[in-house]
Amino acid sequence: MRIFLSVLALVAVSACSSPSDEVTPDTAPQGFRGIGEAEVITFTGTEPFWGGTVRRDTLVWRTPENTMDGATGQSIDVERFYGQGGIAFSGQLDGRPFDMMVTPGACSDGMSDRTYPYTVTVKVGDRQLEGCASTDRQPATDKP
Numbered sequence: 001m002r003i004f005l006s007v008l009a010l011v012a013v014s015a016c017s018s019p020s021d022e023v024t025p026d027t028a029p030q031g032f033r034g035i036g037e038a039e040v041i042t043f044t045g046t047e048p049f050w051g052g053t054v055r056r057d058t059l060v061w062r063t064p065e066n067t068m069d070g071a072t073g074q075s076i077d078v079e080r081f082y083g084q085g086g087i088a089f090s091g092q093l094d095g096r097p098f099d100m101m102v103t104p105g106a107c108s109d110g111m112s113d114r115t116y117p118y119t120v121t122v123k124v125g126d127r128q129l130e131g132c133a134s135t136d137r138q139p140a141t142d143k144p
């Protein structure tokens with residue numbers, strides 16, 4: 001838990017300015033510049049299965065339990081923080097703190113032949129999960 005909070009603090013260090021639609025060297029907030037605000041982030045994890053998307057300040061959390069019978073998951077409002085080594089999102093999920101960090105690095109979900117350009121760490125309450133992510137501009141690729 002201390003490691004997660006330390007990394008989250010580093011990611012949140014540059015939260016003082018608001019990013020524009022397109023993050024470029026001229027318009028990026030101090031810190032991480034790899035994912036623009038307009039990019040849709042898709043994230044996934046296994047054991048237990050979970051995932052979702054982030055579009056601007058809305059995160060959709062999906063698990064087998066909240067997507068049964070045609071449901072599309074649970075939407076929560078999140079704040080976006082640009083840090084030196086990635087991007088973080090914070091909000092509330094079912095009354096519990098929800099924090100997600102997205103950092104650059106090749107990632108495999110262990111279930112498919114895909115490589116994702118980002119790793120994801122999610123903390124919901126006291127539970128921590130590890131997974132992978134991609135964006136609409138930086139998709140996952142099939143392994144050769």
